[in-house]
Amino acid sequence: METAGTLPPHAADWSAHDGVPLIRTLASALTALDAVTGLNAFTLPYPPEVQRALDRTVLACLERGAQPPMSLPDLLAWCRERPMADWPVDLPADAVNPGDLLLDPVSSRPSELCHEWAEQSRDSALTHRDREIIHSALRLCREHGEEDAYTEFRRLLVNRPVLTSAEAFAVSVDHVLDPVKELVRRIYQPAPDSYIRADTYSVCGRCQTLLTPVRDGSWWCERDRCRRQGPPPVGRRIAVDEAGELLQLERPLRQFVTGPGRAEADLETALVKLGLRVRMWPAYDAYDLHVTFPDGWVWAIDVKDWAHPAFLGRAARPVRQEPRYDEAFWVVPRSRVEDRPGYIASYERNRPAGARTLPLLTDSTLTERARARLRGNEGGSLA
Known part of the structure; x- marks a missing residue:
């Protein structure tokens, strides 16, 4: 286990900056709530995790004599429009770069940086979810003595994050994956209707994840790296009436x-x-x-x-x-x-x-x- 004593002095000093736990808490709340409800669906009373993030942000601002966000929508606007380097909080030099945002300005969805900050937090139920699943797959495959099952499990998650009903059935009868069948069933979830445009789902031609329709007729890809390469190419198109229940791998x-x-x-x-x-x-x-x-x-x-x-x-x-x-x-x-x-x-x-x-x-x-x-x-x- 990593301890402060094993880190370079300036890295260990991260714990001395009170902005670090605040950003972790906020990122944790944003990613957890986006996974459950979407960031536009909040109403009073806010869930405890969200209220805690808002309260801590307001307190940090008041302690520094800065104008705090007045509401959750105001805080979300900060996360979408105001780089973390410009927040009135104390952060170490390597923590943020100019331009780092917790929410994507186009989609208002958590950025990859937001997800990585959330992974540093102990506040969120989603923390380390990816490692929990991978460790479970490793344990199950080792118990069965099936290294090939683990390799195919990883290839499935990498190459096929989206499955139609017919494809999900084919996976369910693939005997190589027998040790992890129940795990696979739990980590693929129904895709929300928000991905549909003109009765069709569209998959990114670069990263194989579902594309989100944007009001101006363009597409938004959840991968920061993909978006920086330019507009996402539409790869596979899946008609709603042919998909059955379309499944996608869970966000973490x-x-x-x-x-x-x-x-x-x-x-x-x-x-x-x-x-x-x-x-x-x-x-x-x-x-x-x-x-x-x-x-x-x-x-x-x-x-x-x-x-x-x-x-x-x-x-x-x-x-x-x-x-x-x-x-x-x-x-x-x-x-x-x-x-x-x-x-x-x-x-x-x-x-x-x-x-x-x-x-x-x-x-x-x-x-x-x-x-x-x-x-x-x-x-x-x-x-």
Whole structure:
């Protein structure tokens, strides 16, 4: 377990800033309520988690002589329009960047940063939900001695976050997934009607999640990384009368498993194209990619598609030793580094002492390093 004593001094000092627990509480309330009701559906009396977030924000403002939000709609406007760096709260240097918002300004839905802040909180019932599900799947597959079942479970969550009734039935009779059938049934939930336009659901062609219709006729994708690449391409279209009961993976798993999993799958594809042998989630998810070069040299890779580099740094830990490897890396999509200046430096500043030697590379840098190593081997070098 990570303790203050294992963190760099400035990272441990996060606990001295009273704005940190406030932002965690607020993010927790926003994500929990969006998952249950949608952020436009609140009426008095507010649920306790929301009221606590509003009360703490008002108190923080009053303590600093600042004008507080006067109501929940006012607070939501802050989260949608006012970058956290401009809030009258005390936050450490690495906590926020200019422009960081808790709510997306177009959709008013929680941003990926909001979800990552919520993951740092103990206030929310949704905290660590993704890890709870993954740990349950690991336990069930180990009990049955079925490593292939776990690998297929992960591929399902990464590649198929949306299922029609017919597809859900096909999954239910797939014997490879027998150890986790009940778990799969619980984590896929009916898709709300808010995703429907002209009697059709539309799936993002990049990240495979459902697109939300916007009033101006465009589409909104829940993945920050996807939106920064431009308007989301509409991939699959599913007519309502053909979908049966359309199911989608619950939000914490789409955020913390499907999203990073797309980056893992992209990296797998790039390395296989180089002629490397890649094994995904080996030994019940010891790490993400086990990569073997023609000379037998092995890389262990964990892919981390996180928006917030300081959170990623604070979570850093050595890659597990089995299956054995010669070099280990954490990898982040290049787009994350391009979106946030100083991303890798912030990660390095916030690493605990036990992970000081764990490098963080972009996916493009790692692919180029693999290509260079292959060229070196062709010339007789094993370096």
